[in-house]
Amino acid sequence: MLSDADYPGNGSGARRAKRKSSGESPGDSQALRSSERQTNVRVKRANNPPPGQSKRKATDTEEEDDQSEKKYRKCEKAGCSATYPVCFASASERCAKNGYTSRWYHLSCGEHFCNECFDHYYRSHKDGYDIFSAWKKAWTSNGKSEPSLKAFMADQQLPYWVQCTQPDCRKWRQLTKEIQLTSSLAATYRCGMKINNVKSEGPDQCSQPEDLRVAEVTDSWWHSMLILPPLFKDSPATPFLAAYYPDCVGMSPSGSPGGASLSELRADHCRAAQPQSTYARTLSSLASSESSAVTFALCSVAGLCPYFQPFYQPNECGKALCVRPDMMELDELYEFPEFSRDPTMYLALRNLILASWHKNCKEVLTVQKCVLHVVVRGLVRVSCVQEMERVLHFMTRKGLINTGVLAVQRPLLPEKYRAENVIVIGAGASGLAAARQLHNFGTQVLVLEARERIGGRVWDDTTLGVVVGRGAQIVNGCVNNPVALMCEQMGVAMHKLGERCELFQEGGLATDPAIDKRMEFHFNAILDVVAEWRKDKSQSQDMPLGEKVQELKKNFLQESGIQFSELEEKVLQFHLSNLEYACGSSLNQVSARSWDHNEFFAQFSGDHTLFTKGYGTLLQKLAEGLDIRKNCPVKTIDYSGDVVRVTCSNGSQWTAKKVLVTVPLTLLQKNFIRFVPPLPERKVKAIHSLGAGIIEKIALKFPYRFWDNKVQGADYFGHIPPTPDKRGMFTVFYDMDPQGKQAVLMSVIAGDAVAAVLDMQDMDVAGECMKVLRELFKEQEVPEPLHFLLTHWSKDTWSQMSYSFVKTGGSGEAYDIIAEDIQGKLFFAGEATNRHFPQTVTGAYLSGVREASKMAAP
Numbered sequence: 130m131l132s133d134a135d136y137p138g139n140g141s142g143a144r145r146a147k148r149k150s151s152g153e154s155p156g157d158s159q160a161l162r163s164s165e166r167q168t169n170v171r172v173k174r175a176n177n178p179p180p181g182q183s184k185r186k187a188t189d190t191e192e193e194d195d196q197s198e199k200k201y202r203k204c205e206k207a208g209c210s211a212t213y214p215v216c217f218a219s220a221s222e223r224c225a226k227n228g229y230t231s232r233w234y235h236l237s238c239g240e241h242f243c244n245e246c247f248d249h250y251y252r253s254h255k256d257g258y259d260i261f262s263a264w265k266k267a268w269t270s271n272g273k274s275e276p277s278l279k280a281f282m283a284d285q286q287l288p289y290w291v292q293c294t295q296p297d298c299r300k301w302r303q304l305t306k307e308i309q310l311t312s313s314l315a316a317t318y319r320c321g322m323k324i325n326n327v328k329s330e331g332p333d334q335c336s337q338p339e340d341l342r343v344a345e346v347t348d349s350w351w352h353s354m355l356i357l358p359p360l361f362k363d364s365p366a367t368p369f370l371a372a373y374y375p376d377c378v379g380m381s382p383s384g385s386p387g388g389a390s391l392s393e394l395r396a397d398h399c400r401a402a403q404p405q406s407t408y409a410r411t412l413s414s415l416a417s418s419e420s421s422a423v424t425f426a427l428c429s430v431a432g433l434c435p436y437f438q439p440f441y442q443p444n445e446c447g448k449a450l451c452v453r454p455d456m457m458e459l460d461e462l463y464e465f466p467e468f469s470r471d472p473t474m475y476l477a478l479r480n481l482i483l484a485s486w487h488k489n490c491k492e493v494l495t496v497q498k499c500v501l502h503v504v505v506r507g508l509v510r511v512s513c514v515q516e517m518e519r520v521l522h523f524m525t526r527k528g529l530i531n532t533g534v535l536a537v538q539r540p541l542l543p544e545k546y547r548a549e550n551v552i553v554i555g556a557g558a559s560g561l562a563a564a565r566q567l568h569n570f571g572t573q574v575l576v577l578e579a580r581e582r583i584g585g586r587v588w589d590d591t592t593l594g595v596v597v598g599r600g601a602q603i604v605n606g607c608v609n610n611p612v613a614l615m616c617e618q619m620g621v622a623m624h625k626l627g628e629r630c631e632l633f634q635e636g637g638l639a640t641d642p643a644i645d646k647r648m649e650f651h652f653n654a655i656l657d658v659v660a661e662w663r664k665d666k667s668q669s670q671d672m673p674l675g676e677k678v679q680e681l682k683k684n685f686l687q688e689s690g691i692q693f694s695e696l697e698e699k700v701l702q703f704h705l706s707n708l709e710y711a712c713g714s715s716l717n718q719v720s721a722r723s724w725d726h727n728e729f730f731a732q733f734s735g736d737h738t739l740f741t742k743g744y745g746t747l748l749q750k751l752a753e754g755l756d757i758r759k760n761c762p763v764k765t766i767d768y769s770g771d772v773v774r775v776t777c778s779n780g781s782q783w784t785a786k787k788v789l790v791t792v793p794l795t796l797l798q799k800n801f802i803r804f805v806p807p808l809p810e811r812k813v814k815a816i817h818s819l820g821a822g823i824i825e826k827i828a829l830k831f832p833y834r835f836w837d838n839k840v841q842g843a844d845y846f847g848h849i850p851p852t853p854d855k856r857g858m859f860t861v862f863y864d865m866d867p868q869g870k871q872a873v874l875m876s877v878i879a880g881d882a883v884a885a886v887l888d889m890q891d892m893d894v895a896g897e898c899m900k901v902l903r904e905l906f907k908e909q910e911v912p913e914p915l916h917f918l919l920t921h922w923s924k925d926t927w928s929q930m931s932y933s934f935v936k937t938g939g940s941g942e943a944y945d946i947i948a949e950d951i952q953g954k955l956f957f958a959g960e961a962t963n964r965h966f967p968q969t970v971t972g973a974y975l976s977g978v979r980e981a982s983k984m985a986a987p
Contacts, residue, residue: 201228206235208354210345214241218286219306220257221249234279238354239342240507242282251278260285264383272382273374283357284383287506290343291318292514298335301343301511312363312501346511349467358473359513362504366484368430370454372442378454379477381505430488436613436735437487440480449731449966450609454480464523474513478503478520486530491618493537494530496521522546526985528566528978533615534750540571546985547571548787552775554763554802555791557585558744558970559958561751562977563789563984568755570985575783576755577775579762579927583752586793586928587970589743590918593830595871596743599920600931601970604740606733610971611978612740615747623738624844624867631840632703632847637907640700640849648693648700655681663722673937674724675716678705699849706850706860709880712934713822713968716880719934726941730965739844741867744970762927766790767805768955787954787984791977794947794961795821795929808951815946818939819961821930822968823923824879825886827898828865829914831872839906840864848876848901857882859901874902883923891919932968933961948976956980 204211215227217240225243232244250257261281268276268284289310293300298320304310308324321334345351360381367380375382430437440454452458457465457472461479468475481502486494499521500514525531525541540547551567553560556578564574582588586600596602604623607613616623632640658681659674682701686692693701705716712719740746765776766788773788792802797816807813840846845863850856857880865873876898878886886894895917903911922931935941944964950956958976966972 202230202233204233204235204241206354208350209235210238211235211241214243216241216243216246217288217306218242218246218249218282220286221245221255224249234282235354236279236283236287236356237508238345238351240287242286247278250281268382270382271374272376274376274382280357283507284360284381285506289504289506290508290510291315292500293318293320293335295319295335300335300337300339303340310504310506312504315501315503342508343511346508347515352467352474352512355509355512358471359477359505359507359509360473361477361481361502363502364477364481364484364504365488365502366440366454366480369440369484369487370480373455376473378480379473380480433487434613434617436607436610436617437490438608439483439487447731447734448608449606449733450611451731452479452483460527461523465519474509474516475520477505478513478517479524482517482521482524482530490533490535490614493535493541494521526570526982528975528982531569532566532978533611533618534565534747534753535569535618536753537569540569542570542985544571545987548984549573550575550785551787551789551984552577552773552783552785553789553791554766554775555585555959556580556583556752556757556759557791557959558587558748558973559960559962559977559980560585560789560791561748561755562974563791563958563981564755564757564977565751566978566981567984570981572985574755575785576757577761577763577777577783578757578759581759583757583759584745584748585791586922586931587744587748589745590828592918593828593865593871593873593916595866595873596741596745597826597828597865597873597875597918598740598743599826599918600922601744602740604738604971605969606735607738608733608735610733610735611974612744612747612971615750619746619750621742621746624741625736625738626844627842629843630845630847630861631843632700632849633839633905634696634699634849635851635901635904635907637905640696644697645700648697649704651685652701652704655685659721666722668722668938668940671720671722671938673717674712674719674721675705677721678716696849699851702850702853702856703847703860706856706880709857710824710860710877711968713824713930713932714820714880714934718820718936720937720939723935723940726935727965727967729941733966733971739863739865739867741865763792763802765803765805766955768952769805773954787956789956789958789977789980789984791958791973793821793928793930793959794819794933796927797947799929804955812946812949812951815943818936818943819947820934820936820939822932822934823883824877824931825883825922826875826877826920827859827894827917828873828875829895829898829917831874831914832912834869834872835906835909835911836862836864836874837869839909846905848905855882856880858885859898862902887923891917894919934968948979950980950983956984 201213204214211233213227214233216224216230218224219226221243223245225245230243230245232247233241234244234247235241249255250261252258261278264281264285265276268280274280286306288306289304289308290301291304291310291314293302294317300320302318302320314324319334320337359379360376361379362381362384364380366378367375367384370378370380375384438448439451441448441451445451454476457468457475461475462469465475482494482499485499485502496518500517503510503513503517505513521530522542526546531537531541547570548567550573553564553574553576556576560576560578561583564576567574584600588599589602590597590599603626604610604612607623613623632645634640655678659677662677709716712724760779761781762778763775764778765774767774767776768788772784772786775783775785775788777783790802794816796802798821808816836846843864844867845861847861848859850858850860858878859876860879861877863875865871865875886897895914899911899914922928935943941964944962944967948957948962948964958973958980960967960969960973960976963972963976963979966975
């Protein structure tokens with residue numbers, strides 16, 4: 130089926146007349162009208178010979194106009210600059226070339242084909258009809274857009290354009306129709322190159338002038354005159370987007386389908402369903418297990434890290450750092466408003482860039498590498514290559530590509546994206562992330578760190594023979610997690626944590642899994658009711674989560690008549706203890722209304738892993754090459770002038786155009802840094818509406834692995850608290866050496882238990898931990914530990930906390946308010962500024978990337 134712009138008839142004169150009367154102007158109808166005018170002129174000359182000179186002059190004028198019309202015809206597209214169009218197709222023996230045709234078909238300013246070549250492919254009795262029909266069949270089976278003849282011409286007949294690779298030339302040249310553009314040809318092409326033997330025809334080929342049509346492509350109006358959007362062939366994004374219609378994600382449906390099994394999978398699970406949006410295909414309604422299998426098959430790309438899933442698959446949602454390949458994000462629309470009406474070109478470029486980066490994240494992705502894969506016919510390739518730089522710079526600045534621990538030899542961004550100089554206060558995950566990004570952009574960065582080490586709340590300890598993270602060490606959800614990206618860049622493996630966690634009671638008995646499952650159900654049901662309760666509650670109506678949980682539990686037991694057994698009550702206390710571990714606080718301080726505020730945003734999915742090498746491995750790599758001044762606690766930040774003045778406690782002073790503050794929330798709450806002028810009241814209020822959560826860790830090294838027989842290879846096991854007041858005391862024990870060579874267990878102290886051990890001696894805390902272990906393994910001898918370590922984050926001068934939470938009466942909006950910059954000079958990062966991913970190293974890292982992007986904005 131053809132579009133209105135193409136010929137609508139089927140050879141029937143009646144149908145043509147009917148369409149003509151409706152106001153449409155098919156090519157043959159125009160030819161008919163033209164011939165009719167010529168016939169009328171001839172009849173007029175034959176039957177009415179001029180009686181006088183004036184009549185002869187009028188007739189001569191008509192003949193001259195007729196001859197002029199035969200010589201050429203303008204493109205009828207309003208605004209087209211082509212006065213003398215030339216047919217690029219040359220398919221028909223009667224091709225108009227640069228002469229007269231009854232109608233020119235416009236693809237772009239500078240690219241037209243004549244009505245004779247149109248007929249050559251469209252008419253069933255013409256030689257080109259079978260070619261067009263075969264293409265149309267392939268296009269229809271793979272694509273969603275209309276298989277018009279204009280689309281065929283753009284996809285199959287337009288010549289390719291390629292740029293000379295000589296640095297002092299860089300002119301664009303048009304290839305002949307027979308030459309197929311490949312990435313290897315684009316990488317080696319030189320003016321005058323003979324494609325077969327790669328020999329230059331002469332030294333002066335680069336001196337030949339560039340086609341004048343190329344210059345027009347750079348004008349803003351040229352893109353608006355483009356009839357069809359560019360659809361790339363053989364894009365690196367193809368294997369990522371097999372579940373989408375190619376032409377909805379910037380790729381040509383006539384390209385290779387990528388294998389029969391993939392085509393069948395796409396056909397079976399995608400085309401039977403209606404699309405979710407204007408562009409996307411959807412998967413058929415399958416059982417959940419089948420859906421998971423299909424999604425995994427579509428997400429997996431051969432040779433790619435399984436944690437790299439940059440694109441949503443149809444019907445997918447809630448996956449962090451994932452983009453829809455068939456639509457632009459809000460920040461993209463803001464940056465590139467010209468693509469809001471038809472985003473195809475932008476999507477083609479963005480998807481190509483994202484796919485290329487995830488295929489090789491160990492090297493800088495450059496414009497030069499990307500443009501080699503822009504395989505599209507016509508002058509629009511010139512436009513795509515020109516836009517590529519803008520899109521790639523935008524994605525680099527946003528931290529979507531060219532990020533992580535990547536080492537660069539030259540600045541990633543041009544001068545306009547570089548601040549004069551930046552001071553970063555704090556060398557934790559957020560500070561180092563921002564400093565690395567800015568450094569790679571080409572900005573001069575100075576990092577001031579109060580401690581004698583980098584890392585902040587990331588602090589790896591190796592005294593027990595294995596890496597024990599005094600701070601963070603677990604990665605929660607690896608899919609698209611930047612930690613997984615950096616591990617891939619460094620070749621560092623993480624240990625996937627299993628799901629099995631047996632719960633042991635004091636006395637050594639293992640808890641019946643059915644009881645654990647039942648009480649976990651009740652626990653989650655209580656939280657679901659909390660979620661319903663808070664829907665119509667304002668901040669002033671908030672209450673402590675612990676209090677609300679107890680209220681709902683009491684109501685449930687009264688209304689249902691159910692009575693929990695003593696063991697069931699203990700198991701419930703275990704789950705509440707885990708919740709306190711997640712919040713970093715006793716539930717009596719946590720907001721019932723906003724305790725899980727970040728769950729309203731897409732979160733990281735996939736494996737949970739133990740970072741056996743330690744987060745410090747990544748942070749040390751991020752710090753390489755940065756100017757970091759240790760033992761420099763910042764005392765004052767004066768941002769009242771044109772530059773920001775930073776004063777350290779040792780008297781040293783530094784100035785910068787922009788300053789990034791990444792200190793922990795507690796230090797802001799306790800005014801460790803004096804701001805001049807004081808921080809806005811709105812920000813101060815937000816700072817104090819969050820809580821500074823604290824958990825402590827203890828790790829013990831034993832002479833042998835006494836727990837192996839009972840735990841049977843599990844990565845961790847749980848401790849059922851004997852009484853509610855013991856909740857949070859050594860709730861879970863982690864095996865810190867999954868290889869089974871070292872005998873080290875680590876456990877966590879959370880909730881009210883933190884206060885209970887605050888004033889205890891380390892030996893006494895270790896003794897309490899040993900009492901618990903001996904109760905859990907009462908049937909056997911538990912040896913004395915050889916060594917142990919205990920954290921004291923609550924007493925750490927430069928942190929005094931583990932991670933943030935929303936206090937009763939607060940809201941998740943506080944994270945966004947703390948993250949707001951002041952006057953474009955003072956910026957803030959850290960886990961307590963990341964509303965989407967608080968409490969994590971990943972969240973801290975991403976906040977640093979976010980602020981680097983803001984500071985680099987032109």
